[in-house]
């Protein structure tokens with residue numbers, strides 16, 4: 001029987017590399033996607049695919065190659081991420097109009113995971129038993145404001161919202177995909193610019209072991225390898241897991257303040273579905289790039 005297959009983006013360094021090694025220790029086959037190659041060859045159970053996840057074409061080619069490897073895709077960690085590429089208030093000058101800002105952080109941290117989820121939905125539906133699991137790497141900066149890196153914080157808040165909004169429709173008969181988000185606090189990796197970690201208080205640094213434990217809780221790697229997870233009564237979905245120090249906390253959305261907002265969140269779906277079904281079908285059929293305004 002072929003091994004369970006994972007795609008890990010941003011796999012050449014930091015959290016993605018640690019997760020790759022963790023999956024290998026559980027006998028998974030791992031497709032390592034990154035703009036940079038890993039510094040060491042991790043053996044025949046890995047397949048490195050050079051990929052800039054912010055490009056739809058490159059990510060589509062990545063998932064096609066990943067699925068073709070063993071004719072299955074069981075898990076994806078949409079993990080590649082970067083910090084800020086613009087600083088609004090440090091770059092304004094009263095005498096010169098501003099230049100168009102660099103929005104690559106949004107493209108890499110938010111648009112790319114959206115592409116990845118869409119591609120997973122396709123390839124996981126082609127599994128012998130359709131379905132699979134996805135974990136996006138958000139951040140504690142997706143739960144709390146981080147004024148030093150507002151672009152980053154906004155994209156990670158976006159991933160939390162995307163996870164909570166997409167998950168209910170992902171895990172149902174026919175798709176069987178679970179989508180969860182990890183929100184690590186500060187972890188010592190290559191993400192921070194040189195100097196940030198120098199002298200950063202060790203008591204505020206989260207160990208990688210906390211993240212790996214959270215991944216195990218969300219994706220049940222042993223169960224997937226035994227093909228048991230689909231029947232498991234415990235299928236975390238739409239969960240947002242904060243990892244801080246040695247602790248993991250499952251974060252619920254804010255409590256609605258009144259009955260109306262409770263209904264908006266939990267009871268209004270038939271109204272939305274009716275209004276959007278036809279419209280979204282039109283969008284799906286449309287060549288939106290060729291259309292003038294996509295409306």
Ligand SMILES: NC(=O)c1ccc[n+]([C@@H]2O[C@H](COP(=O)([O-])OP(=O)(O)OC[C@H]3O[C@@H](n4cnc5c(N)ncnc54)[C@H](O)[C@@H]3O)[C@@H](O)[C@H]2O)c1
Nearest residue numbers: 010013014015034035052053080081139186187189190191
């Ligand atoms: N380190 C932390 O403190 C921390 C905390 C919370 C969340 N995160 C998130 O964890 C994820 C992994 O980051 P990390 O801390 O391991 O950093 P890292 O810099 O060590 O690893 C990120 C990897 O992503 C790759 N990458 C960057 N842009 C890419 C692109 N466009 N296409 C493909 N690969 C790309 C890099 O080459 C690198 O190998 C990121 O999404 C990050 O935002 C990190």
